[in-house]
Amino acid sequence: MKNLLVAENVVKNFGEFKALDKVSIQVPKESIFGLLGPNGAGKTTLLRIINQITLPDSGQILFDGKKLEPNDIRYIGYLPEERGLYKRMKVGEQVMYLAQLKGLSRSEAKKRINYWFDKFEIGGWWNKKVEELSKGMAQKIQFIITVLHQPKLLIFDEPFSGFDPINVNLIKDEILDLKEKGATIIFSTHRMESVEELCEHIALLDKANKVLEGRLVDIKKQFKTNTFEVGLNVENKTELLQDLRARFIVSPANFKSLEDDLKLNIKLQNNETSSDLINYLNTKASINHYVEVIPSASDIFIRAVNQNH
Amino acid sequence: MTILSPVLMIGMIALVAFLTKSSIEKKSTIAFVDDSGFFSENDLEDNNTIHFEDLTSIGLEKAKVIVNESTQEGLLFLPNNKDINQLAKSIQFFSKDSPGMITISTLESIIEKKLQDEKMLQLNIDIQKLEKSRVKVDINLANFSGEKSSKLINGIKIGLGMAAGYMIMLFIIVYGAMVMRSVIEEKTSRIIEVIISSVKPFQLMLGKIFGMAAAGLTQFFIWGVLLFIGMIISSFVFGTDLSGNLNTTQIPAQQMEVLAQSKGQFILLEILNLPLFSMFILFILYFLCGYLLYSSIYAAIGAAVDNETDSQQFMLPVLMPLMIAVYVGFATVINDPHGTIATLFSMIPFTSPIVMLMRIPFGVPWWQILISLLILFFTFLGVVWIAAKIYRVGILMYGKKVNYKEIYKWLKY
Numbered sequence: 001m002k003n004l005l006v007a008e009n010v011v012k013n014f015g016e017f018k019a020l021d022k023v024s025i026q027v028p029k030e031s032i033f034g035l036l037g038p039n040g041a042g043k044t045t046l047l048r049i050i051n052q053i054t055l056p057d058s059g060q061i062l063f064d065g066k067k068l069e070p071n072d073i074r075y076i077g078y079l080p081e082e083r084g085l086y087k088r089m090k091v092g093e094q095v096m097y098l099a100q101l102k103g104l105s106r107s108e109a110k111k112r113i114n115y116w117f118d119k120f121e122i123g124g125w126w127n128k129k130v131e132e133l134s135k136g137m138a139q140k141i142q143f144i145i146t147v148l149h150q151p152k153l154l155i156f157d158e159p160f161s162g163f164d165p166i167n168v169n170l171i172k173d174e175i176l177d178l179k180e181k182g183a184t185i186i187f188s189t190h191r192m193e194s195v196e197e198l199c200e201h202i203a204l205l206d207k208a209n210k211v212l213e214g215r216l217v218d219i220k221k222q223f224k225t226n227t228f229e230v231g232l233n234v235e236n237k238t239e240l241l242q243d244l245r246a247r248f249i250v251s252p253a254n255f256k257s258l259e260d261d262l263k264l265n266i267k268l269q270n271n272e273t274s275s276d277l278i279n280y281l282n283t284k285a286s287i288n289h290y291v292e293v294i295p296s297a298s299d300i301f302i303r304a305v306n307q308n309h
Numbered sequence: 310m311t312i313l314s315p316v317l318m319i320g321m322i323a324l325v326a327f328l329t330k331s332s333i334e335k336k337s338t339i340a341f342v343d344d345s346g347f348f349s350e351n352d353l354e355d356n357n358t359i360h361f362e363d364l365t366s367i368g369l370e371k372a373k374v375i376v377n378e379s380t381q382e383g384l385l386f387l388p389n390n391k392d393i394n395q396l397a398k399s400i401q402f403f404s405k406d407s408p409g410m411i412t413i414s415t416l417e418s419i420i421e422k423k424l425q426d427e428k429m430l431q432l433n434i435d436i437q438k439l440e441k442s443r444v445k446v447d448i449n450l451a452n453f454s455g456e457k458s459s460k461l462i463n464g465i466k467i468g469l470g471m472a473a474g475y476m477i478m479l480f481i482i483v484y485g486a487m488v489m490r491s492v493i494e495e496k497t498s499r500i501i502e503v504i505i506s507s508v509k510p511f512q513l514m515l516g517k518i519f520g521m522a523a524a525g526l527t528q529f530f531i532w533g534v535l536l537f538i539g540m541i542i543s544s545f546v547f548g549t550d551l552s553g554n555l556n557t558t559q560i561p562a563q564q565m566e567v568l569a570q571s572k573g574q575f576i577l578l579e580i581l582n583l584p585l586f587s588m589f590i591l592f593i594l595y596f597l598c599g600y601l602l603y604s605s606i607y608a609a610i611g612a613a614v615d616n617e618t619d620s621q622q623f624m625l626p627v628l629m630p631l632m633i634a635v636y637v638g639f640a641t642v643i644n645d646p647h648g649t650i651a652t653l654f655s656m657i658p659f660t661s662p663i664v665m666l667m668r669i670p671f672g673v674p675w676w677q678i679l680i681s682l683l684i685l686f687f688t689f690l691g692v693v694w695i696a697a698k699i700y701r702v703g704i705l706m707y708g709k710k711v712n713y714k715e716i717y718k719w720l721k722y
Contacts, residue, residue, distance in 0.1 A: 014722055015718050015721065015722065048502075048705070051506045052506075052509075053502065053505050053506060053510070053705070054705075070509070073506060073507060076506070078502075078503070078506040080502040080503060080506070082499045082502055082707065083499055083500070083502065083503055084498040084499030084500045084503075085498065085500050085503075086494075086495075086498060086500055087498050098503065098504075098507065101504070101507040101508060102507050142503070145503065
């Protein structure tokens with residue numbers, strides 16, 4: 001079984017409003033899967049359906065090859081975007097309570113809580129009340145609550161909000177570590193740089209529909225435009241520019257270099273290859289800089305959403 | 310605080326009892342000027358509450374001056390009038406402040422009795438024969454199953470029924486509001502989505518409702534025990550019979566003496582004669598069912614709103630039937646506990662816990678109780694099913710001003 005979680009033609013309407021319209025996704029085992037989309041695209045609804053908080057109108061969810069059952073919540077850890085804690089409860093008691101809700105025994109929970117509290121160096125917080133914690137501190141507790149029962153599937157909705165850069169890295173490392181240990185992770189965020197960094201697979205939702213899905217690398221290949229960013233050292237820049245404009249689609253580029261060179265984005269046409277371009281450029285100028293323009297996750301996001309509108 | 314409140318309650322009752330008692334024990338001195346000549350010393354002799362002082366010899370005008378300057382409560386003036394009917398209308402009482410009601414009624418009854426005797430003498434009625442001819446009728450109440458009853462017990466039944474019904478209303482409101490507040494807390498603190506990724510919303514809601522019911526029953530129990538202990542302690546400390554004290558002043562002096570020793574026992578016996586055990590069981594049953602019904606509504610309201618302030622608009626339809634039940638109970642059950650209105654409202658599930666409990670001390674056929682409980686329970690099942698739907702959607706809705714139309718839409722999600 002290659003996929004841990006499969007959604008098949010999931011439909012959810014809230015009255016007149018279509019939240020999900022026949023959405024299917026496949027989350028491969030032991031991968032980090034980015035669930036992306038603009039606000040109101042239906043991400044949270046889909047995550048809630050996976051967590052069995054909301055029931056779909058039609059369609060089904062397969063978990064580890066079988067139809068999702070109520071008991072499966074033990075194998076899922078969910079960090080919702082709207083998250084909080086009981087304000088007047090003590091930190092330790094609260095984590096213990098939520099761990100037991102997920103089916104851990106008291107002693108097992110205690111052992112794991114100690115492990116995580118030590119790891120995050122927050123052992124002294126056990127008897128603190130949640131209202132005394134800062135937002136970042138509370139987020140750490142919530143992260144621990146999500147992973148404590150060692151779920152097969154972890155779902156993080158905007159996990160980094162409220163963290164300073166140091167803690168963002170801490171959580172990022174933990175997420176990667178959990179993946180190494182065999183967990184599958186669904187990751188929903190608007191921070192595209194963390195998508196680049198973490199996700200191997202992505203799906204893009206827009207207006208209740210899935211508009212993209214696949215390995216990030218494949219999607220990038222699909223979205224690349226055969227454009228190369230070049231820095232050319234030449235005496236007569238205008239003449240070269242005219243020559244190039246005659247053969248390619250050229251636009252100014254912007255990158256840092258030591259030389260005062262001609263910086264361009266050159267888009268190839270008519271089945272020309274990269275080596276054709278290099279050969280041609282070699283005859284005209286010395287090449288200081290030559291790199292293929294790979295669309296960023298952010299570019300892909302914007303282009304895909306705009307195409308869909 | 311919740312544990313302390315019965316202690317405070319006892320303290321209050323004891324204080325009131327203590328103050329009433331000591332004010333009764335304080336004798337007031339009343340001077341009198343008797344120009345009529347009807348009253349001998351024996352007629353106006355000291356009793357429990359009044360000490361009489363005869364100022365007839367110095368005349369009304371001087372007596373007025375003296376009493377006005379002394380600490381005596383007032384001056385009773387019986388003018389010189391041989392016509393008893395006219396005399397009865399011309400008796401006066403002078404005082405600095407308004408005299409106490411009890412003092413006046415005591416004086417009135419003493420004078421009335423004396424003048425009545427005089428009148429009978431004038432009419433040549435033999436007082437002794439008259440006394441002998443008196444027949445005192447005291448109808449013994451009983452129901453057909455042979456349980457004896459009395460008029461006093463009717464009062465006790467009314468009292469018990471009212472107290473039970475009123476208490477149920479109070480507990481439904483208090484614990485229902487607690488359920489609502491707890492739902493709102495989970496919603497505003499945003500922990501709700503974390504919790505319901507572990508348990509189903511329906512489980513969470515029911516858990517909350519049943520948990521609060523258990524807490525309520527426990528608190529009930531603690532209060533009961535504390536109340537009992539407190540009663541014993543305070544009656545020991547103040548030497549007052551708390552249960553009877555508040556009525557004592559309304560019972561005429563003669564009867565009081567007769568009842569004084571046996572009254573406490575009498576009431577106790579009468580209460581023990583009531584089907585106390587089944588009343589207690591039914592109280593618990595109706596409390597539970599009524600609470601379950603209303604707290605599911607409270608839970609749905611809590612889920613629909615963002616904070617307690619917004620809940621006000623939904624509160625009225627919840628409080629209304631409870632209020633109506635209490636008023637219907639007070640108005641109809643006392644006069645006609647088995648009348649059409651009382652019976653009808655003890656069947657309607659939203660009022661039955663209160664109205665039925667008020668009726669129960671008067672003896673309600675078991676099939677009526679059974680039907681009413683069944684209606685109540687199945688209404689609860691229906692309401693909790695609807696409430697769960699509202700709850701499920703509501704707990705995940707933030708920042709939306711909710712109205713009835715909106716909630717109606719949620720039912721179809």
